[in-house]
Amino acid sequence: xxxxxxxxxxxxxxxxxxxxxxxxxxxxxxxxxxxxxxxxxxxxxxxxxxxxxxxxxxxxxxxxxxxxxxxxxxxxxxxxxxxxxxxxxxxxxxxxxxxxxxxxx
Numbered sequence: 623x624x625x626x627x628x629x630x631x632x633x634x635x636x637x638x639x640x641x642x643x644x645x646x647x648x649x650x651x652x653x654x655x656x657x658x659x660x661x662x663x664x665x666x667x668x669x670x671x672x673x674x675x676x677x678x679x680x681x682x683x684x685x686x687x688x689x690x691x692x693x694x695x696x697x698x699x700x701x702x703x704x705x706x707x708x709x710x711x712x713x714x715x716x717x718x719x720x721x722x723x724x725x726x727x
Contacts, residue, residue, distance in 0.1 A: 625637055664690075701723065
């Protein structure tokens with residue numbers, strides 16, 4: 623898995639994930655998210671190029687959501703592909719996490 627980040631403004635960042643968020647890649651994502659969560663930044667994950675998410679990957683998303691919600695910050699997931707969306711729907715994450723489609727043409 624690769625992670626690229628783009629700062630939208632002073633208070634918002636987008637992380638673009640590509641590849642597979644499997645057991646081996648979750649520590650990299652967890653580290654990146656923990657660094658952002660410690661600040662006062664809203665976080666958007668763009669999953670357009672993510673082909674797989676493991677249960678441990680879901681756990682990292684859930685932990686991040688809890689921390690962000692507790693501090694009244696925004697945590698959004700956008701551009702979810704069919705395979706990852708199916709996992710999010712099957713596990714009930716779609717009722718917990720805000721999902722968006724990209725607004726770019």
